[in-house]
Amino acid sequence: MTARVTIDQAIQKARMTVHMPATCIMFAAWGQALILVPSGQLPQVFLFMSMAVAVSGWPLAWLYRAWMTPRWKLWAYAGAGNVQQMKDAAIVAKVIGPDGGFSEKSEICSKEMRAQILRLEGRA
Structure with a gap:
């Protein structure tokens, strides 16, 4: 049996395990380019690699979020007293x-996980 989770706890966990790491991925990718590229001290190939990493920051952050969101949903919905309230609050909190x-x-999960989430939401 899964312990009950309040809506505030679930939203806070989503911010810490989904949003914050995705934001850090994006800013780290951009930050390394802002530090390395203007210096001009690196060989040309490293400057191009740095720019490639910077450009890939947003897609990498999206990929992380697409991977983690269904796992958060499964955890939050399984512990929620009222799944619809949890879902509505999560949508409002973005x-x-x-x-x-x-x-x-764009969420990345197995068919079994998707079916389990839909069943918990009452859409299956």
């Missing part, structure tokens, strides 16, 4: 997107 939205469609 932890997850609305049903059928781009962010939901």
Whole structure:
């Protein structure tokens, strides 16, 4: 049996395990380029690699978020007393997107995990 989770606890965990790491990935990718490229002290190939990492920061952050969001949903919904309230609060807090939205469609998970999430949401 999973311990009950309050909405505030679930939202806080999403911010710490989904949003903050994704933001750090993006800013780290941009930051390394802002530090390395203007210095001009590196060989040309490293400057190009640095720029490639900077450009890939947003897609890498999106990939991380697409991977972690369904895992958070499964944890939060399994511990929620009222899944619909949890889901509504998560949408308002911008932890997850609305049903059928781009962010939901881009989530990376197995068919079994997707089925379990839909069952917990009452959409299966």
